[in-house]
Amino acid sequence: MGMFKLLFSWLRLLVSPGNLRELALENLALRQQLAVIKRQCPRPLLRRADRLFWVWLSAGWKNWRSALVIVKPETVVAWHRQRFRLFWTWISRRKRRGRPEVNPAIRGLIRRMANANPLWGAPRIHGELLKLGIEVSERTVSRLMPRRRKPPSQTWRAFLDNHVHDLVSIDFFTVPTATFRVLFVLVALAHHRRRVIHFHVTEHPTALWAAQQMVEAFPEDSAPRFLLRDRDKIYSDDFHRRVTEMGIEEVPIAPQSPWQTPTVSD
Numbered sequence: 601m602g603m604f605k606l607l608f609s610w611l612r613l614l615v616s617p618g619n620l621r622e623l624a625l626e627n628l629a630l631r632q633q634l635a636v637i638k639r640q641c642p643r644p645l646l647r648r649a650d651r652l653f654w655v656w657l658s659a660g661w662k663n664w665r666s667a668l669v670i671v672k673p674e675t676v677v678a679w680h681r682q683r684f685r686l687f688w689t690w691i692s693r694r695k696r697r698g699r700p701e702v703n704p705a706i707r708g709l710i711r712r713m714a715n716a717n718p719l720w721g722a723p724r725i726h727g728e729l730l731k732l733g734i735e736v737s738e739r740t741v742s743r744l745m746p747r748r749r750k751p752p753s754q755t756w757r758a759f760l761d762n763h764v765h766d767l768v769s770i771d772f773f774t775v776p777t778a779t780f781r782v783l784f785v786l787v788a789l790a791h792h793r794r795r796v797i798h799f800h801v802t803e804h805p806t807a808l809w810a811a812q813q814m815v816e817a818f819p820e821d822s823a824p825r826f827l828l829r830d831r832d833k834i835y836s837d838d839f840h841r842r843v844t845e846m847g848i849e850e851v852p853i854a855p856q857s858p859w860q861t862p863t864v865s866d
Contacts, residue, residue: 646671651679706734707744714745766825767791767851770814772805772832786810788817790824807834811842818846826851 654676658664665673713725722742729736768790775783784805788798798817802809818824823846829835831852843850853860
């Protein structure tokens with residue numbers, strides 16, 4: 601098929617004017633040589649300058665596709681799009697913003713002040729730096745201070761296991777009667793052997809009544825160290841005051857943690 605094209609082009613050259621005939625013959629010779637090279641090397645290696653040349657030529661010459669032999673026109677279009685993306689990536693690159701970096705000497709000073717004064721927080725260190733004429737924000741001071749690892753707190757299960765001998769729970773449960781009355785029963789339970797220490801019944805429980813039950817349940821020096829309870833509103837200030845006077849430390853369950861509820865009625 602290529603030979604037929606060359607033959608047809610040669611026949612057209614026979615009837616062309618002199619100057620045009622010389623130019624066309626030169627073009628024909630170059631195309632024949634390119635055809636030979638393309639047969640020997642189907643995919644020629646192109647440099648960056650070659651790609652830039654064809655990108656530039658495609659932008660300024662309408663009929664550039666007809667003269668392209670070594671690659672497909674779609675390849676030149678892909679080069680053009682790639683250069684376009686690189687150009688916009690370069691002009692839209694992110695410029696450095698924000699506050700300037702803190703001097704390394706100031707960083708070291710903040711760390712030394714924090715290590716030498718463990719009780720100082722960011723506000724105190726920030727104030728001391730201002731006294732020295734060092735302008736730095738309190739938030740930056742807080743960010744540069746060394747992080748101190750807090751000792752892990754014991755889990756709820758570990759607390760129960762460690763203090764089971766000194767732990768007493770109280771809880772209310774209701775009992776309906778045959779006359780459709782509802783009685784409230786307060787139960788105090790020792791967790792060590794699941795032993796009921798005290799219980800009492802009332803129809804109208806109050807904080808003072810609940811506090812009096814604690815006095816009756818633990819006379820003299822028999823009060824436990826910890827009292828586990830839920831967050832019922834009946835355990836108000838009156839109840840808390842009486843329990844504190846007895847030397848008992850209240851341990852309410854965590855908010856929205858029903859699995860910690862000290863149920864003693866079973």
